Amino acid sequence: MKVNPIAVRQSVLTMLYQGKASHLGSNMSAIEMLVAMYSSVDCKKIQENAKDRSRILVSKGHCAAATYATMAHFGILPMAALETYHKDGSVLAGHVSHEVKGVEHSTGALGHGINVAVGCALGMRSRGITDAKVLALVGDGEIQEGSIWEALMFAVHAKLNNFIVLVDNNRISSITNTEKVINMHPLAARFQGFGLNVHEVDGHSVRAIQSAIESIQTQDKPGVIICNTVKGKDVPFAEWQPIWHYKSLTDEQYREAHAHLESLKVNS
Amino acid sequence: MREQIINSIYTHMKDNSDVFFVTADMGINLVEKFQETYPERYANVGIAEQNMVGVCAGLANLGYRPFAYTISNFAIHRCFEQIRNDIGIHNYPITLLGTSTGYDNAPLGPTHHIIDEWGVAKSIPQIDIYCPSSVSYAARLVERILERNKPAYIRIPKGNHEQPVADDHIVHIEGQKQDILLVSYGNLVQECLEVRKKDPSVSVLVVNRLRPLDEQVLKNALVPYKKIFIVEDHFPESGLYGSLCEFVARYPIQGRLISLAPRDYTMDVGTSPKYFFEKYGLNASGIARSIEQVLKG
Structure with a gap:
């Protein structure tokens, strides 16, 4: 199934606007990553909750809108569900919720989903499930959490080659640039030092991310894909602006961003 | 255990x-x-x-x-x-x-x-x-x-206590009088049983499952007693004393709840738990002293 990231981005923009929600920056940066992740697994098995399905864990739970929108574009969720995002009585919360069909695990506090993903990978191996994988999406701010590195140490030690971490390297964490908070440079070397199979790709290229996922699966150790992204991608006034972790869209900003995405869609 | x-x-x-x-x-x-x-x-x-x-x-x-x-x-x-x-x-x-x-x-x-x-x-x-x-x-x-x-x-808890020989979530060991009840769990149950050995009028309620509390059993057990001591190696507010205070707020009883428990952290070194049981009055003699004081009013 081929999904156009711009179409997902349009859905996300509308969800955030109608739900008066924040986290625009980190939702927009992760969209191609999510599209590549769902493109790499059997979505029908996720929809059917099959025991041998691949597991997708969104550890940076604040990219919930992008997660739900991607799932809807892949047919796991009904499109109509997206209209309830961030609204009274909905189960589509502002952080990823397992009340939503097809979501493996609720996240929101950082440094949790990746550990659960490691447990899934261990459990899948134990159950003899070999034709499925576990993909965990983490933020580059999130990797400041110590529990992330606990997960990686164990995954490498246990040789969980069905486990792949994708880092949304948008280089902005909560209030400012990551390099000003905790400079993780050189990031790839740090992951390599932990024994992971490391790839670094353009995080807005679905093809590049997918190809890295396929390549890691043939190795004997877990992998990490550093996806270099732009926070607020394709919303010109929000790109690289930390404040768009917190703000919600005005009517005028929504119209401007929507028009821009329309032009990108026409040209894509 | x-x-x-x-x-x-x-x-x-x-x-x-x-x-x-x-x-x-x-x-x-x-x-x-x-x-x-x-x-x-x-x-x-x-x-x-x-x-x-x-x-x-x-x-x-x-x-x-x-x-x-x-x-x-x-x-x-x-x-x-x-x-x-x-x-x-x-x-x-x-x-x-x-x-x-x-x-x-x-x-x-x-x-x-x-x-x-x-x-x-x-x-x-x-x-x-x-x-x-x-x-x-x-x-x-x-x-x-x-x-x-x-x-x-x-x-x-560390230890392999044979008593009480019972596998109920709440074990009620009734004394000769329905006056004093010692409620406890884990290792301190042994201290409560020691008190009862010396004074058979005392009853002991062993709570093996701290949540959920078996409310009907608990209610029946608490009702007759006038002085109910909750003996625990845990802060009382968040411990069993707190749970029982909440319980009796819903199911009022005639008895008074009295907490025997540590109230703060300590930097003291004790070579065994006995040191701290003595310090906080949680051993058999400390519990007996508290009973005596309460009975004196």
Whole structure:
């Protein structure tokens, strides 16, 4: 199934606007990553909750809108569900919720989903499930959490080659640039030092991310894909602006961003 | 009591292929048999308790019934957010096994005095909490937990107490009078039984399952007594005293609740729990003194 990231981005923009929600920056940066992740697994098995399905864990739970929108574009969720995002009585919360069909695990506090993903990978191996994988999406701010590195140490030690971490390297964490908070440079070397199979790709290229996922699966150790992204991608006034972790869209900003995405869609 | 619980898990692994044992590098000369017999359902995640809880949640996602083993303070305090989010919110049937309770690690200092952990676990609604007081209760516990299919925490005291020989969640040992009742759990039950040995008029109520409390049994047990002492190696507000205060607010009784418990951390070194039981009046003689004072009014 081929999904156009711009179409997902349009859905996300509308969800955030109608739900008066924040986290625009980190939702927009992760969209191609999510599209590549769902493109790499059997979505029908996720929809059917099959025991041998691949597991997708969104550890940076604040990219919930992008997660739900991607799932809807892949047919796991009904499109109509997206209209309830961030609204009274909905189960589509502002952080990823397992009340939503097809979501493996609720996240929101950082440094949790990746550990659960490691447990899934261990459990899948134990159950003899070999034709499925576990993909965990983490933020580059999130990797400041110590529990992330606990997960990686164990995954490498246990040789969980069905486990792949994708880092949304948008280089902005909560209030400012990551390099000003905790400079993780050189990031790839740090992951390599932990024994992971490391790839670094353009995080807005679905093809590049997918190809890295396929390549890691043939190795004997877990992998990490550093996806270099732009926070607020394709919303010109929000790109690289930390404040768009917190703000919600005005009517005028929504119209401007929507028009821009329309032009990108026409040209894509 | 630890041996009964661990051996019981091991026994269940034979017929229940969903049971998975995870340790945070604890349990020397105890957990090795899991690795030897069931390597595919055993993991030592290292000294990384937060990861242990997350890994257990992932295993539960695959339908496993994980048992996670470490020292009580690491199991609970270190991982509070993981327990809340990854176990509680998901209602995953994960059992946390916490070894050492109260002052079991007496000389090791306040970081290892485990006097405030199950109250922390109690703040998460989904989690059942157990503290076995005797080997007969400990021996049946794993079977019961597997039947309940819920998150659980077992606070495992050091010791192998034969008394009381009973496997009920609440054990009521009635004295000759219905005046003084000592309510306790874990190792301090032995001190309460010692008090009763010297004064057979005293009754003892052993609470092996701290949550949920068996309310009907509890109500029937509390009603006749005038002075009810809650003896615990845990801060009272978040401990059993707090639970009983909440309970009697809903089901008023004539008796007065009196807490015997530590109220703060201490930097004192004690070579055994006895030092701290003496310090806080939790041993048999201390409890007897408190009874005497209360009776004097």
